[in-house]
Amino acid sequence: MGGKAMSLEPTCKERNSAEDYLRAIRNIEGATGKAAGTNELAKTLQIAPATVTEMVQKLEKQGYVSYRKYYGVRLTTLGQKAALISQNKHRLLKSYLKKFLNFTEEMAEEEADILVHCVSLRLSERLCSMLDRPDWLSCKDLCSRVGPEAACDPKNLVKDY
Numbered sequence: 001m002g003g004k005a006m007s008l009e010p011t012c013k014e015r016n017s018a019e020d021y022l023r024a025i026r027n028i029e030g031a032t033g034k035a036a037g038t039n040e041l042a043k044t045l046q047i048a049p050a051t052v053t054e055m056v057q058k059l060e061k062q063g064y065v066s067y068r069k070y071y072g073v074r075l076t077t078l079g080q081k082a083a084l085i086s087q088n089k090h091r092l093l094k095s096y097l098k099k100f101l102n103f104t105e106e107m108a109e110e111e112a113d114i115l116v117h118c119v120s121l122r123l124s125e126r127l128c129s130m131l132d133r134p135d136w137l138s139c140k141d142l143c144s145r146v147g148p149e150a151a152c153d154p155k156n157l158v159k160d161y
Helices: 018-032 038-045 049-062 077-101 105-118 121-130
Strands: 065-068 072-075
Touching: 018 038, 018 049, 018 072, 018 077, 018 105, 038 049, 038 072, 049 065, 072 077, 077 105, 077 121
Parallel strands: none
Antiparallel strands: 065 072
């Protein structure tokens, strides 16, 4: 049987999806109080600056970021909501992997980076319940900190490219 070996790696969505960009921008803005530079994003996401610029322009067309060349990228209100939802899902996954599957911090981070794109809000709420409703998240409604439930509707969340 010739041919290419089948990969056993998960195929939910590729890394460096739009959600990854939004979380990275949110983290940079939160840490510095300034717009995220494309070079800084490229370094964080470990990709080429030109790739970052291309995705940032797509996210701007969707209304998730505002971008000015040489001035950087900032999340819009919609982008802040989407980034927070994604960040909360990531934290839930990471906590679950560490608590129930005894993953190390590093392993949990790597797996959460992959799985975050596959997790629905329904599953997030179940994870939240299993984790005894962490103080850092309102588990009654994963989106309660970011506005109305409409903000959590998958139709209103980021499209990946």
